[in-house]
Amino acid sequence: MIELVNITKKYDTVAAVNRVSLTIADHARLAILGPSGSGKTTILRLIAGLEIPTEGTITIDGKVVSTPDSLVMPSERSVGFVFQTPALWPHMNVERNILFALQEQSPDEARKRLDELLGQMAIKDLRYRFPYQLSGGEARRVSLARALAPNPSLLLFDEPLIHLDEELKTDILTLIADNVKASASSMIYVTHDKREAEAIADTTVRLKNGQVVPS
Amino acid sequence: MAGMLSFFQKCRSCISQRTIVYVVCLLAFFIIVFGPLLGLFLDLIKTLLSGSGKITLSLLFSERKIVLLGESVGLALAVSIAGIGVGIAIATLLWQTGKKITYSILLLLLALAPIPPYIYALTWSTTLYALNQFLASIGAALVPSTGWVISFWVQLMALLPLAIFLSYIGLASVDKTLVEAARTIRSDGRVLREIILPLAAPSLLVACGFLFLISITDYSVPSLFGSDTYALDIFAQFSASNSPSATFISAIPLLIVTIAVLILCRSGIRKLAQTPNWMVGSWDTPPEFPTSFQSIQKGAFALLAVQMMVIFFGLVFSVGSWNKFVSTVLFSVNQLQYSCLVVIAVVLITIPFSLLVAHELMNQNARSSLWWLIILIPIAIPSPLIGIGIISFWNIPTLSFLYGTSLMPIFASVSRFAPYAVIILFVQYRFIDPVLFDAVKVFSRDIIDEWFEVKIPLLAPGLLIASGVVAALTLGELGATIVVVPPGHETLTIKIYNYLHYGASAEVTGLCLIMAIVTFIIGLCAVSSILWWRRRGILNQAVPRIGDLNE
Numbered sequence A: 001m002i003e004l005v006n007i008t009k010k011y012d013t014v015a016a017v018n019r020v021s022l023t024i025a026d027h028a029r030l031a032i033l034g035p036s037g038s039g040k041t042t043i044l045r046l047i048a049g050l051e052i053p054t055e056g057t058i059t060i061d062g063k064v065v066s067t068p069d070s071l072v073m074p075s076e077r078s079v080g081f082v083f084q085t086p087a088l089w090p091h092m093n094v095e096r097n098i099l100f101a102l103q104e105q106s107p108d109e110a111r112k113r114l115d116e117l118l119g120q121m122a123i124k125d126l127r128y129r130f131p132y133q134l135s136g137g138e139a140r141r142v143s144l145a146r147a148l149a150p151n152p153s154l155l156l157f158d159e160p161l162i163h164l165d166e167e168l169k170t171d172i173l174t175l176i177a178d179n180v181k182a183s184a185s186s187m188i189y190v191t192h193d194k195r196e197a198e199a200i201a202d203t204t205v206r207l208k209n210g211q212v213v214p215s
Numbered sequence B: 001m002a003g004m005l006s007f008f009q010k011c012r013s014c015i016s017q018r019t020i021v022y023v024v025c026l027l028a029f030f031i032i033v034f035g036p037l038l039g040l041f042l043d044l045i046k047t048l049l050s051g052s053g054k055i056t057l058s059l060l061f062s063e064r065k066i067v068l069l070g071e072s073v074g075l076a077l078a079v080s081i082a083g084i085g086v087g088i089a090i091a092t093l094l095w096q097t098g099k100k101i102t103y104s105i106l107l108l109l110l111a112l113a114p115i116p117p118y119i120y121a122l123t124w125s126t127t128l129y130a131l132n133q134f135l136a137s138i139g140a141a142l143v144p145s146t147g148w149v150i151s152f153w154v155q156l157m158a159l160l161p162l163a164i165f166l167s168y169i170g171l172a173s174v175d176k177t178l179v180e181a182a183r184t185i186r187s188d189g190r191v192l193r194e195i196i197l198p199l200a201a202p203s204l205l206v207a208c209g210f211l212f213l214i215s216i217t218d219y220s221v222p223s224l225f226g227s228d229t230y231a232l233d234i235f236a237q238f239s240a241s242n243s244p245s246a247t248f249i250s251a252i253p254l255l256i257v258t259i260a261v262l263i264l265c266r267s268g269i270r271k272l273a274q275t276p277n278w279m280v281g282s283w284d285t286p287p288e289f290p291t292s293f294q295s296i297q298k299g300a301f302a303l304l305a306v307q308m309m310v311i312f313f314g315l316v317f318s319v320g321s322w323n324k325f326v327s328t329v330l331f332s333v334n335q336l337q338y339s340c341l342v343v344i345a346v347v348l349i350t351i352p353f354s355l356l357v358a359h360e361l362m363n364q365n366a367r368s369s370l371w372w373l374i375i376l377i378p379i380a381i382p383s384p385l386i387g388i389g390i391i392s393f394w395n396i397p398t399l400s401f402l403y404g405t406s407l408m409p410i411f412a413s414v415s416r417f418a419p420y421a422v423i424i425l426f427v428q429y430r431f432i433d434p435v436l437f438d439a440v441k442v443f444s445r446d447i448i449d450e451w452f453e454v455k456i457p458l459l460a461p462g463l464l465i466a467s468g469v470v471a472a473l474t475l476g477e478l479g480a481t482i483v484v485v486p487p488g489h490e491t492l493t494i495k496i497y498n499y500l501h502y503g504a505s506a507e508v509t510g511l512c513l514i515m516a517i518v519t520f521i522i523g524l525c526a527v528s529s530i531l532w533w534r535r536r537g538i539l540n541q542a543v544p545r546i547g548d549l550n551e
Helices: A039-047 A094-102 A107-120 A136-148 A166-182 A194-200 B004-014 B018-050 B061-096 B101-112 B115-136 B146-174 B176-184 B189-217 B220-224 B228-239 B244-274 B290-317 B322-331 B332-365 B368-380 B381-396 B408-428 B434-443 B448-475 B492-500 B506-535
Strands: A002-011 A014-024 A027-035 A055-060 A064-068 A080-081 A154-158 A186-191 A203-208 A212-213
Touching: A014 A039, A014 A055, A014 A154, A014 A212, A014 B332, A027 A039, A027 A194, A027 B176, A039 A080, A039 A154, A039 A186, A064 A212, A064 B228, A080 A136, A094 A107, A094 B290, A094 B332, A107 A136, A136 A166, A136 B220, A166 A194, A194 B322, A203 B381, A212 B189, B018 B332, B018 B368, B018 B381, B018 B408, B061 B101, B061 B146, B061 B189, B061 B228, B061 B244, B061 B290, B101 B506, B115 B146, B115 B220, B115 B290, B115 B492, B115 B506, B146 B189, B146 B220, B146 B290, B176 B189, B189 B244, B189 B368, B228 B381, B244 B368, B244 B381, B244 B492, B290 B506, B322 B506, B332 B408, B332 B492, B368 B408, B381 B408, B434 B448, B448 B492, B448 B506, B492 B506
Parallel strands: A027 A186, A027 A203, A080 A154, A154 A186
Antiparallel strands: A002 A014, A002 A055, A055 A064, A203 A212
């Protein structure tokens, strides 16, 4: 379970997130909906440990992971993050991009998991390609595979369909929904698109000016 | 006759007055910057055609030359690799501090970077003298005060501010999202090793190449510590033979090395200049590196602290009393005035021309790779060779009214430092949305309005920073100026360099202190202008263009 208690994040004097409290139960699928600049991405980054809160506490499974004075490093939080851009490392091919997330496992286990993910995402033929050789849709699939690879307890999606055309959006959204359902992970999905949020999440939270507002 | 007249009228209607001015200015720029090289080539051809016996293969390949080249390359390699190593350790340490501290330290380094290397030579020799006195008093072995090791050390210390700054830029050029994507999966130590360093490698290589070029073309530090380098040998060769062509021939092995390094780095310099997103390079949550790496970071930081203390205390304490300092200033008023005049003239010539070239670089897509190489070539030329080339090019009967005047040291600095101004102004162009320039074309009625109301204000930060950098570098220029300075004139740098050969005295320290203060103030002004414009949102993000990075 993830708990955000009175979380505030200020940049200089501007509060991007203002006293937000949220609870995300195990296996829950939550969508955070809101316009640009409402603080959606900042909340995801705070949960991932990529930002330090100015005020408040974040706990994951009862363990305090973020306060203004203490921080559990991002790699120790068991989160998978899908960014707005695929964020694939250009010096690694598809296989290595995914294997990088599997380095805790034995080589045999990692290979097995890699094959499984390549099959699930229908990108088996792409395993030796480099990011510059992939189309936008293919890169998103690799990015999703990488996030799912270590079976994280929490999956974070930061507007993963932004900049994609309608057809590809439907394609990738279905892929995300299927894979999240099949995994044991909780999910937080950030978007400004109401249809996307409804299609993928059980619960929706609305954000405006850094605060949770009634739906 | 009528046909000819109609041809000229046709030409006149095709080519606007503006284009003619533009082409003439570009041509003038290339004559000043590349005149020295052209002069050397022409002199060489003339000598070869006349069958002069002075030109022999021994100038190219004597055993002494090969050893000297090897030693010079070794020194430059050691300095550049060590500089980048220390730079990486300190740059990663800066990630662990707040943004304000990071920027303050980077800006301080930027202000320290233009302080000429011979000032470091002075402060380190003073420190070494004190250290050896102490070691002698306790009966310990003394630290060698001449030779390659001390030359390496002092050159490393002199280039450290620039090395750290370039390393930071190299590391920060890695896309932040790629780093964050890795941080959610792996520890920061592994992220650094497996993601950041491989991705930053091309930029770090450029930084290393840049330091290598500065180190191998400078002879002031090694010569002061009794080490012969190839760059010094070029100067010595000319002093002995007074033959530009023989000197040029003897410089060819060094030129092959420097131009090869430049070709290797050219594409990287261009990419870094095209995507200058290093302004937003700090981390939102501080990284946690392994203990062993933290020790390296602390060691590197201690080195930087020692470097700063040596330059500060070395100058302040050795200068003696306030009265001595004032008398030194008064004693060098002529040199100060002359240096100021040269600096002002260099800036006034370099900046407008460099702006034109930067503008031309923005318009060159398919050919830009070749353009970049041409623009960067002066960086790879050892400074004495530029001075000698100036003599070859300008010392002809038709130009005798210019030769032997103060224009020569001015042209020497323009030729050496124009590439830096072009790069800075190119980067500045990248921060401006091209739509703003398109809008000027639509709404402006005349060229004066276009430039003074819109373009110059938009380009102002780059213009000021480029002016600052060129001014600071010109103030410390030695290798080319010493060859071409007219009789009866002396820059502050030449005076200091001549005095330094007689050891450190209160007068020399006083002069160095003046030089350090002036360059630091120039650096500080450039840095302040960056901050001023950043606060106004002008220097926040480079604007990508269509066709970026296409070879």
